[in-house]
Amino acid sequence: MNTVVKAAIIGSTGYGGVELIRLLAGHPQVEVTSVVSSSSAGAPIAEGYPHLTEIRTDLLDDVDPALIKSKADVVFIATPSGIAAKLAPSLLAEGLKVIDLSGDHRLKERGEYETWYKKQPADQEYLDKAVFGLSEVYGESVRGADFVSNPGCYPTATLLGLVPAVKAGFIDPASIIIDAKSGVSGAGRGVNLGHHFAEINENFKAYKLNQHQHIPEIEQVLTDAAGRKIVTTFSTQLIPITRGIMSTMYAGMTGTYTNEDFISLYRNYYEGRHFVRIRQDGTWPATKEVSGSNYCDIGFAVDARTGRVTIVSVIDNLVKGAAGQAIQNLNLMMGWDETLGLRFVPVYP
Template sequence: MKAAVIGGTGYSAIELIRILHHHPYVELETVVSHSKTGNELQDIYPHLTSIMQTPLTGLDVEEICHTAEVVFFATPSGISKDLLPGFLNKGVTCIDLSGDFRLKSRESYEKWYHHEAAEESYLNQAVYGLSEIYSEQIRKSSFISNPGCYPTATLLALLPAVQKGLLNNQSIIIDAKSGVSGAGRGLSLGTHYGEINENLRAYKLGAHQHIPEIEQILQHESGNPVTISFSTHLVPMTRGIMCTIYADMNSFKTTKEMIELYEAYFEKHPFVRIRKEGTLPSTKGVYGSNYCDIGFYADERTGRLVIVSVIDNLVKGASGQAVQNLNILKGWDETSGLLHVPMYP
């Protein structure tokens, strides 16, 4: 299957290109970069020297539709909403890694993303690509809206308990931390080495664009209103997300009971790994991989459940999940091209 990547020089895009290079059923045909047209990938990313001499091209919708069967959009928010319909209407499978089609409400998108929203008809067509939860819908679709990185880690950690009504939906607190690659490759003072090194900083408190995405899915799956407290922090590391989640339990379940529930829930999902009692995951344990590791502590003293969820933000949080969704959509083995052992140390 021939693929194209639009927005091909960002961190998520280059990770997607790395994964596709090892995929048994996909050949990367075109990489589009508006700002770097005429260069080769190895000119921008020297680690690809002698591995990938792919030329970066400008956007030619007709040519891409003629040569590619699937297009991945690794563009910043506010761009794919204008580009993607032109491909979708020509029968090309589209997988969007930006946030343009995640929210079903145009008003909510414009409030949180500060861009004009996509047309409602396309918002309604997009299938939310949380692979382990919506595989049936993904399998029947040709238009996938890939989840955000924080929502992926958070929703996989919460949905089994929320679906069973085990948690007080108004008590959920998410303490989230991410490496600097989540901010993209563009230069800014906030991600400058001298600013981030040996530093820990909270950002976008109460204003992060992933808040409505998380609440939208939790509300849909629980059938009840959900309001979360969501705090994000930038930590001085390159990759990784850790979400430590606190919620009041409606009726107390032990740590062992929660682990057994989650093991049964994710039994057929190879990329979610549940930690044994007394052990908790770390970001290094999933570095460079498509795994999500989840651990638990049920606090009998407070009646709260603590869930720790970790992913690599560029893989399971973006490009790896996009490829996982393509695998599901095409009926291939879900793990095709994705069985990378995490890098350690």
């Protein structure tokens, strides 16, 4: 007999929250028992999301830890940054397992959070307690954890593409340059001129160059992998698509490696991990090839002329970059197969 875990989703009216609803609807051992929203509490969730008509007929609950505890065993926090830091202590105190999809518990140093997020950081106790849920790298820590901080969308694509090469010493970590691109859903459902259709459509634009709050998160893991302090160059650009991230990464190689050397290295590193697919020599992944799925696909282009390697990594920012990875982490926290409820085929075309 299968355990069924009851889950609550705080921030159900955002794109991350509504994607959790979509994915968990197919999970054999999770039931979503409470959809929570501070802004729209009391309203039917299908009112703002007509695609949920007849699928979820319940009303949005208010953000009340005791109420959530009465309905759920685990809680996903899918809110903008600054909120989870305030909510997590009381949710954990209620004995709930917590998965925080926001940036509030990713950086281990409070000062870094203040510098990059310009907000009040979480208490050090909770930063220490939160396990960074990049499970292909830190999977052992995630197994059995009660409190997981889900990685950011850009860091997920980027770090899965860099960590094996940094750990193996194939590349010089100080030389890394990351050119990342994201679909617009990554910015959330909030309205502003920058996300108006007529401003984005048939357009491609750079933003927050060298200033994005995901930079310290990437550097924290690269530093851990390299065993020395790493700073990096990181660009973010908006693609006129809804879903998808491509991280194109450049680094100087430490020797005369080939594409096949990288392919072998990465296949070994990710052996047994379902959601990372290493592409064959001479091909690179496109964002659509993972759309709607929890895959991260990676390809390589070694250049003997320059002594550099180009690494291309793609994810669906709302799945592997948010809701899917959060469910993968839940699976590991519960001691289940990490692929439970997540064996979706990408939606193509």
